[in-house]
Amino acid sequence: MSTKKKLIYTIAALAALFIILTLCEQLLPASSMLFIVLKKGAIYALVAVSMNLVNGFTGLFSLGQAGFMLIGAYTYAIFTIPLKEHAAVYQYFDGGIIQFTVPILVALVMAGLAAAIFAFLIGLPVLRLKSDYLAIATLGFAEIIRAFFQWDAFGPVTNASNLLRKFPTFDTVYFPFIVSGICIAVIVLLINSSYGRAFKAIRDDEIAAEAMGINLAKHKQMSFTISSFFAGIGGALLAMYQTTVQAGAFKSSMTYELLLIVVIGGLGSVSGSVLASFLFIAASEWWLRFLDTDTYIGAFKVPLLGSGFRMVVFSVIIMIVVLFYRQGIMGDKEFSFGAFGDIRRFFRKRFGRKEVTK
């Protein structure tokens, strides 16, 4: 398919997406769970794609994502809480010490930068480590970061273990979609660039990549830092979505969740990560909710259903998906418009046969 045609298709798809979103906003009640899924899904999609950049495309097994999201979320929150709310939010710390605010978009970029700077510093010592050693080191860093943000001594800045809140948030689904969309687009551009190829080369064979003149340390550092930049922005968006931030939420289990999404979507597939994010959020926070409630059909109580059952079913579903889609939903392929052609051909075949039997 020619580049031009691809571009036209892409623009058409984006326009269609925009129209669908607008229709949803107009037609569905504001309380619909769909919006929650769309908002959180978009945010998770960004973070998952950023994680895929490191884990899937560069082959670095990093488990620090939650830590970088935390930094992003806090940076955003700290610099955007309106001054008049400081007294209430920082009630144990005399209104905090950061006594200025910046515009939302600036704060988003700052969130990314803060995460990227941390990642850069962390990367210097740990990126030399291989596979699982790197994983545990990054996980460790995320935990250390969390402990620091909860520390009382930093209270005037971070509000210690108390929530940060009252910062500006978003109402519509457009905001997270547009921000995530732009970020993901940049990541995709990067992946398809010369640097993206270098990352993939490192993933496939470090020694050969080095023999091709690729500076391993520098490129790993780049991938790690850029991924963290976007994770930071994702964290800031998550803060906006949650309307509150507390370090306690950014546990390693959040990283595992993201890793799940990345692997289920397909390591090395951006569209897989995006798709898996929405499915994951919808399944875990919407579709399966009914399993948690005692349900009666007439006087008959449906067995097993009850509080906590949802999570049991959810874990079983994860296992099933992993066992049956070993390479993830998308493998390392990307969604392509060419696939539409395949589907059309498939249906034509089916349809054709039916007509014959008539």
Next chain:
Amino acid sequence: MEFITSNLPYLLAGISVGGQYALIAIGYTMVYGILRLINFAHGDIFMVAGFLMVYLSATLPIYVSLPLVILITVLLGFVVERVAYKPLRTAPRMSIMISAIGVSYLLQNCAFYFTSGLAKQYPVIPGISSSVAIAGATTKLVTLVTPVLTIVLVVVLVLLIKYTKIGMAMRAVSRDFETSQLMGIKINSVISTTFIIGSLLAAVASILYFSNYSTVTPTSGAMPGLKAFVAAVFGGIGSIPGAVVGAFIIGICENIIKGLGLTTFSDAFTFALLIIILVAKPTGLFGEKFTDKV
């Protein structure tokens, strides 16, 4: 004397925690050594063993429930391997790890669902649950039993892996399934054996650990699991003596840190120590470099 009485408790606690981490860590490191899999479910198997004891001992006498717990735990480890990992032998490593995370979620959520999440009291096991006084410090007998038992088990395991046929097969399987099969090794039974040994150790560790701390909750496997994993990395993943040394270092350091009053960072410190070690020795204390000739 004053110094000893006020500081001995930290050391005792450190040694016993270290021993328990060690037993869990060996399970991690063995499975890792063979499947290159971080078995995230290992800590949860340990937790399930704890609950099994709680429920079994409620109806059965201790001397029946004790072996039964070990047996069922081993069976659980075996089944988990067969159901969740075996079908993924040829899948990318990451998929198996996700499967392990899935199992971990499943075990935790099931435990939550069936126990409603409230802490359960672990039964008193005669012989190890009673308190003793050493040099003025009071502690449970289990504190003294743990390190001894750990050392004995480790020596046995190291001998097994270094000098027996099955041990050699384990090391062979760890690098190459296909070629191992060509040697006539039944890789499935070798892997199962590994899981059985690992689960056995987890069961023993759970008995010691919960006797010491007396409470079981659905999440009580998570932290020891993570710590044991850190210990395994610390010592160099795949190395059994490494895992044990790592576990003791972590257990003792943690308690000394707490004793110094730096409690906020006792976990952060563990990780910081780990990172420092890794930066100095990228494959852990006893980890061997991956031999990969250019």
Next chain:
Amino acid sequence: GGSGGDTIKIGVFEPASGDNGAGGKQEVLGIEFANSQVPTIDIGGKTYKVQLEVVDNQSSTDKAPSAAQTLVSKGVKLVLGSYGSAVSIAASDVFGKAGLPVIGISCTNPQVTSGNDFYYRICYLDPFQGTVLANFAADQYKAKTAYILTKLGDDYSVGLGNYFKEAFEKLGGTVVAATFPEGNSDFTAFLTNAANANADVFFAPTSTDAASLIISQAASQGLNIPILAGDTWDNSVILDAAKGSSLDVSVSTFFDEGDKSTAGSTFVQDFKAWLNANAEKKQNNGGNDIVSAVSALGYDAYMTALQAIKNAGSVDSAKILAAMPATTYTGVTGDIKFDDNGDALRTQAYIKSVDTANAAWKFVAIQGIK
């Protein structure tokens, strides 16, 4: 199955999994029990069936908004919950935007209601509780030094610890404070530290998980410092852990199972009967029929909600919200009346201690603030 078509939905926003899952479940039990007792409500001559919509917020601030949204999308008119202050705060925006009145049950952090004029709460607050306990420590044990152990990153724990510290220092005592990280299971170092610091009381406002670890390790170490804690410790788990030891454990709470008032004792009796008749519910209570304070509070919250709806004379959220400030109710945990902030006016807390021989609670005092 009920007859008649009209129902009013009340949302129950509680954790059923995660760190606070166990407590959340017990709170839900109280609500469900109340619902089984009073399943309908008459408004304007019409009988409405009250239907509970229970949702699990997983004790996690990042899951709370979607859980809250689930309730909103189901069309509930009023919400009860949650156990745990952080999730309550995290969800408050969603409820606020939907214009729903919310009645907090056991979330004791001041931030829950401050600035949220749709958020009400029927329990006392941490500043009050902390002060009560500090007073109790000074009165009962003549304590000069207190060792405070809180959980890092847990706003309930850290907050209550701080209020206790403030009050205790005001009373002329000195404080040694420490925090433990999440997932910590070895508390012997902290206990030894407390002993080495010659503390007169050991104050540990923590979740029940940590509580039972602390107690059993204190027992095996032969600790002889009295242990104090807040409302979360009013739970059968504590009794199990302390059984047979020689520890002195006291907690402040909203409710006393041995309450001799008629309302209280009927509630206890009926609730136990209800639990015992229903294996699954009993399972959710930890497998026994000991009434925890949060269940009693849950019961009262439900009743208060019905009272508010009655006062509003309508099933419209806005009307119910308008009727909230004036709503009063005499519940099993005492009189409930809201102040300007939406917080229940409470002046007294129950102090109970563990009877280690029988694994039961024994009533110690009703403690107020000096």
Next chain:
Amino acid sequence: MLKITDLKVNYGGIEAVKGITFEVPEKSIVTLIGANGAGKSTTLRAISGLVKPGQGNIEFLGEEITGKTPEAIVKRGITLVPEGRKIFPDLTVCENLKIGAYLRKDKLDDDINWVYDLFPRLRERSWQMGGTLSGGEQQMLAVGRALMSRPKVMMMDEPSLGLAPIVVRGIFDIIREINKQGITILLIEQNANMALQTADIGYVMETGRITLTGSGKDLLVNDAVKAAYLGA
């Protein structure tokens, strides 16, 4: 003793072996030659159970072994020296040899010494990790490891790859010697010249099919074979 009938093997969509039939008589040396990608290695992998054939039969001593697991096939006495050596990098040279005899229960010392005599270089390196050996040393070890199992049929996939000329000659001597001891040999070689000189029967494979069959001597003088595989 080994009979392959209409064997087909697919990798995903690609058919690497497209229905081949051949036989390996007892105590013979049979060689498969052919260009890169002809499907030779795939054939051996199918016989040893590493890939499941899409179609066809493999019979060993009258018993059907198609679809059996590799370890079951090894147990019956068929050993493979795999392509690319496949040494266990974390085992010592000595352990690599021992694991070759995994299914044997008797004493191994004599055999180990025998292999060391065949490849003195390995004796020097007895305690070195397999992974750090040079390419040729690994190849020797791979052959030695297979010898340790005392097989009935030994399948060798390019055993001379990366070996010095002097050792290559040695390898073919060894092949003849163990053949004399009664071991049947199925050999893949790029060094077609030597292979055909040694072999009793030769098969030529091209893109998944057997295109020529004959005794080693006959093929050696066959013009087509000469042009394609022996160099001008």
Next chain:
Amino acid sequence: MSGNILHVENMTMQFGGVIAVNNLSIDVNEGEIVALIGPNGAGKTTTFNCITGVYEPTNGCVTFCGSTIASNHPQGKMKKLYAGENKGLYKRVVSHTPDQITKLGIARTFQNIRLFKSMSVLENVLIAKHIRARQNIFTATFRLNYREERKARRECLALLDEQALLPMKDDLASSLPYGLQRRLEISRALATNPRLLLLDEPAAGMNPQETQELSEFIVQIKNKYNLTILLIEHHMDLVMQISDRIYVQDFGRLIAQGTPEEVQKNQHVIDAYLGVVEDA
């Protein structure tokens, strides 16, 4: 033949007790094809690894186009353990990483093929252009480097065309048959625009016919790209046919050197490596 391009001086590489390369000195002149042969385990691959920066030699010095790319003396534990010669000679410590050395103009192939398995044939070659293009991560991401990128693509396609790899440019590298993989590896090395090309057993796994084709191919690329080639090979036909000079290594040491004819007749070489002289 013009000036010296690679100069290896007294190089020793010792792993624990094993001396893989022992006091080796070789020279390669511009425009030559030089072969390095020797028995298995003689240290040939290790020599390559030391030249390309994969290993730091324990002792000795390597010069490429007049600039030192590696220089070392026994350090740390090696100080005591060292069993080689010329211990105190090289005070300077220079250790370039493999990527730096590639940038200077040395490219190599590997004894065990190391392609980027999950990438297409074209991408494998494009990787080599990454370092030669004037770009940074920002310009690359936003395609401000499109001219460079287009040029790289054009060059790579031309290269593939030449090597007859163009028809499978979109296939996965790992799905190619062995012989083509070797050829792709050479193309990839060529794409880095090297002055010196190191080939480690390029003819392994090829039959005599293919080997013949390969030797023509090597001469052809040498002339076309003005290369100097240093190669390791066990196929004597190829070595004798194309090399200008031959070095023979055994147990890490140089045991002979000279023209193919000289080496072929050398008794040491025959004993250690060739065995009975083949009737050509």
